[in-house]
Amino acid sequence: MSPAAPQSWQLVLADLALILFLVTLSGLANDEDAKPAVDGELSSSQEPQFAPSQALFRPSAAGPTLREWLSDQPFDTRSTVTVYAQYGREGREAAWEAARRLANQAEEAGYAVRVVIARGQESDLHASLAYDAPILSNKP
Template identity: 55%
Template structure:
């Protein structure tokens, strides 16, 4: 090759720069995955009343249908009977309580979950503290509850 052709192409170190960039990207991806893996390996702290808080994030999908208990309305079991059957669907009972209302929220959520047990739908319960007490159920393609 002629000297003019080599100088027109520029330096021949381009592959080394690309390799260094790829190594840096791989390092940053590995580093960003470390905190998530570290929290999963630690034992979950015990919360108030001996309840273990969830160690992993809860996946909640958009609801296909929502149920709210109302006076004179259908029960949850009756309502589930009117919904299309899909083995991939999960019923999630959401209970939110004001500070001091934990026992009432647990009892209400347990009552809804018991109504749904005979329907054949996977059931899970999520209870959180909030500004206002609330109780409802969501039928959705959530991540199935762990056994």
Template identity: 55%
Template sequence: MTLPSSQGWQLILADLALILFLVTLSALASGAKVTRIDSEESGSDPHVAPAQALFRVSADGPSLEQWLAERPRDPRATLTVFARHVPGERPAAIAQASALASQGDAAGYRVRVVLSEGRASDLHASLAYDEMAAR
């Protein structure tokens, strides 16, 4: 099937939009990386891979459990909850991160929580193929 020449530019523009979307998603995922932490006690070396999927809490969106149910189940995947808080809001950030971690655990995923202090509060979850020590 050949497209009329007047519609060819629309197909090219759609391809470019898809490429831009994928590049943007890749940049967002790489921004979610945390610095390497060497733990002498556990001997583990945590590694956060680029996200395959990102979840952000939204009032009109699905819960994390619903969102995970829509994803293909892969036993290699790790759910990492990232909670960033402003000074003085650490207990609230811990409570929110714990709630998301519980939902991920209930869905059967390996879960890790990364808590950090920053200039703005943020809560999101990343589903990725991380190298994580066995439970």
């Protein structure tokens, strides 16, 4: 038996693994869904991500303001307040104004804010506290 014989199967296996790697890599390079968005823009197949709510605030005349309510919540730099406003057939301007007031209170409390306004069956307003903001790193 030749000393090169035991190593020949390893060379063939390495060649096949390299071929498989190159074929997979070329397939990913041509895949539109695998390409990252440029300059932070959303691609056509990418939707904004919302984390599940950790706490929910509904304004009430007898209850605290959003700023007071947020002061009772544990603060985290990753937290985001999302204000959801829904308006019925009429009341679009009132929904915008109410959402703006809540968003301003959250910003004043030091939170990142996102506002979502949509037309619906009836009017509704609430704020959601979730930990879905990206973690910013000081690494270069």
